[in-house]
Amino acid sequence: MHSNHAEAGIDHPAISIKNLSKSYKNTQALNNLSLNIPFGCFYALLGPNGAGKSSLIRILATLMGSDSGEVWINGIDALKKPREARTQIGYVAQESSLDKILTGYEHLIFTADLHHLPRKIKKERIDEVIEQLNMSEWVYRRTKTYSGGMRRRLELGCALLHKPKIFILDEPSVGLDPESRQLIWEVLKASVENGQTVLLSTHQLQEVEQLADQLAILDHGKLIAAGKPKTLKEKIGGQKLTLRIREFSNQTEAKATSDALIRRADIDNIIINPSQGYSLTLITAKEANSDEIVNEVQKQGFPIFSCARSSISIDDIYLKATGSTIADAELSALGARDLRKERKEAMR
DSSP states (O other): OOOOOOOTTOOSOSEEEEEEEEEOSSOEEEEEEEEEEOTTOEEEEEOOTTSSHHHHHHHHTTSSOOSEEEEEETTEETTTOHHHHHTTEEEEOSSOOOOTTSBHHHHHHHHHHHTTOOHHHHHHHHHHHHHHTTOTTTTTSBGGGOOHHHHHHHHHHHHHTTOOSEEEEESTTTTOOHHHHHHHHHHHHHHHHTTOEEEEEESOHHHHHHHOSEEEEEETTEEEEEEOHHHHHHHHOSEEEEEESSSSOOHHHHHHHHHHHTTOTTEEEEEEEGGGTTEEEEEEOTTOOHHHHHHHHHHTTOOOSEEEEEEOOHHHHHHHHHSSOHHHHHHHHHHHOOHHHHHHHHHO
């Protein structure tokens, strides 16, 4: 991974968030959130839809105010001096913001002019970005002909033009083809190698596992964990054993099985997951013997439908804190949301 280094002579984080709160009519999007993101770091903001990620990203990008709290971007008070803070960041939104009539090249020229790039540097930077994101074959076409991957690459190119110290990206690889996703990942990793800071919001665990030096996990607007992925995983335990008593068990049976096993010295924690048929996630010591554990369950008179051993993952950090996986939380959040209403409120 990349080395996390502070910029020479700078004693503040790239982004500092203090006691930040934001609510919409009936929703507390952010709840007294505090977080520091260091320079030269690939930082992932992880959580299901509805966790508060997009609200936080929009506030950091100076597109929305907060109800209370502070946001500092490279030492600049972003809530009081948004224009100044904007010079420090490159931002890629979740929804496409491209004009279908313009070509990709025209978008790049327009963005360069917005950032007041001198003429000589402008041409140089546009050519660099086109090459970096492999856009030369289609950059002169109108954007209405672009695939999702092409649009994403152009948006990232626009954000890269003025060489910002900090990149802020909201779910940049949702719905992308594998080739575009891989290319975007490579470009972002190269930016971090050059000392820039990347803050990426995502609900994709693979993205975090592959890219993040550090991460923060949000749930209902609150911070539930933050730090280096390896350290957070080690805090949880050595291994994971997922037991299903039946394909679909019930709470009573799952609780009785849990009570029978929790006394074992090689089991650190048991999490019952109702949204997966009351399966049991056992956090065990590295040397725990899964055959012994299965025998103990059967000895108590319970059947075993399935048993799988795996390494501790980032999802287990979320599971331990909330009792459900990110995928399950995602499904239940989608079922409870009124997307049209949310969009209207966000536009106000």
